[in-house]
Amino acid sequence: MSKRSGPLAPGVAFIIGGARGLGNAVAVSFAKEGARGVVLVDIQDEQTFAEGQKNVEEYGTECLRIRADVTKEADVEQAVQQAVEKFGRIDYAANFAGILGPRDPISEISLPEWQKTQDVNSTGMLVATKYEMRQMMKQASIDGIEEGRVPQQGSIVNCASVNSLFSVAGTVAYTASKHACHGITKAAALEGRTHNIRVNAVSPGFLPTKLVEMGEDEEANEAWKTLWRGLTNRQGRNATLEEVGDVVVLLSLPRMSLVNAQNLFIDGGFTINAGNF
Numbered sequence: 001m002s003k004r005s006g007p008l009a010p011g012v013a014f015i016i017g018g019a020r021g022l023g024n025a026v027a028v029s030f031a032k033e034g035a036r037g038v039v040l041v042d043i044q045d046e047q048t049f050a051e052g053q054k055n056v057e058e059y060g061t062e063c064l065r066i067r068a069d070v071t072k073e074a075d076v077e078q079a080v081q082q083a084v085e086k087f088g089r090i091d092y093a094a095n096f097a098g099i100l101g102p103r104d105p106i107s108e109i110s111l112p113e114w115q116k117t118q119d120v121n122s123t124g125m126l127v128a129t130k131y132e133m134r135q136m137m138k139q140a141s142i143d144g145i146e147e148g149r150v151p152q153q154g155s156i157v158n159c160a161s162v163n164s165l166f167s168v169a170g171t172v173a174y175t176a177s178k179h180a181c182h183g184i185t186k187a188a189a190l191e192g193r194t195h196n197i198r199v200n201a202v203s204p205g206f207l208p209t210k211l212v213e214m215g216e217d218e219e220a221n222e223a224w225k226t227l228w229r230g231l232t233n234r235q236g237r238n239a240t241l242e243e244v245g246d247v248v249v250l251l252s253l254p255r256m257s258l259v260n261a262q263n264l265f266i267d268g269g270f271t272i273n274a275g276n277f
């Protein structure tokens with residue numbers, strides 16, 4: 001028997017929502033662990049995309065940028081195709097595109113805003129999963145599976161949120177979309193397992209990204225700061241984006257062969273903590 005040598009995650013990573021924030025942290029974690037290629041898929045502006053790419057390339061990893069909107073099925077199909085043209089396959093997909101959506105009570109909710117949130121956060125994730133699975137179903141297992149372990153044709157990690165379990169008043173669109181993430185993940189996992197594809201979700205707690213910035217409104221900002229303090233207290237401490245990125249890499253490894261359809265909370269104990277809130 002020999003000791004493991006070489007990188008932890010030698011395959012090709014395909015990250016939707018990968019230009020910035022948590023998706024970019026996932027991309028960087030894959031780069032750190034030796035991914036052969038990293039694909040960043042997003043709708044971001046040129047500068048943000050370039051910064052996201054630089055973060056990945058700092059680890060000597062080849063990085064492909066693809067502009068694609070998850071609300072457009074043809075974009076997602078094309079993105080998968082371009083990634084495969086460049087790197088030959090997709091071993092680890094991570095679906096991290098997301099928006100916060102309206103912060104209104106249900107009595108005031110605007111249906112187009114509700115719909116936009118579902119289009120990005122849940123239907124977008126479904127479409128991403130569809131084309132990622134199609135690719136993974138036709139490729140061979142990643143090399144280097146240890147003796148006695150099952151092959152892995154691919155792993156998909158979908159980004160949900162603690163809002164896939166709980167809710168806060170005024171977040172109906174986001175909460176519903178994140179509950180749907182886990183539903184999509186469960187069904188995909190049961191279909192994927194006959195093809196050696198695992199599909200799991202992760203549910204981060206509270207991370208300081210652009211998604212949770214409140215803009216210029218001072219009153220809204222003060223209220224948000226107070227809420228954020230309560231949320232991070234309940235989480236136990238401030239968290240770093242890297243802590244989410246690293247979990248996604250670990251969850252994507254063939255070593256996690258029996259872990260399928262799960263929703264892994266990356267929240268320092270937030271969801272089981274009934275205090276400090």
Ligand SMILES: NC(=O)c1ccc[n+]([C@@H]2O[C@H](COP(=O)([O-])OP(=O)(O)OC[C@H]3O[C@@H](n4cnc5c(N)ncnc54)[C@H](O)[C@@H]3O)[C@@H](O)[C@H]2O)c1
Pocket residue numbers: 016017018019020021022023041042043044068069070071096097098099120124159160161162203204205206207208209210211212
């Ligand atoms: N920040 C948090 O506290 C937190 C907690 C739990 C879950 N999340 C989830 O993490 C994921 C990443 O969010 P983030 O916090 O890093 O915020 P972010 O805004 O920095 O990242 C979201 C990314 O998704 C991209 N995106 C949005 N709409 C898209 C579309 N139609 N097509 C393609 N890409 C699109 C954005 O351009 C952006 O790069 C989201 O799914 C979010 O719901 C965030």
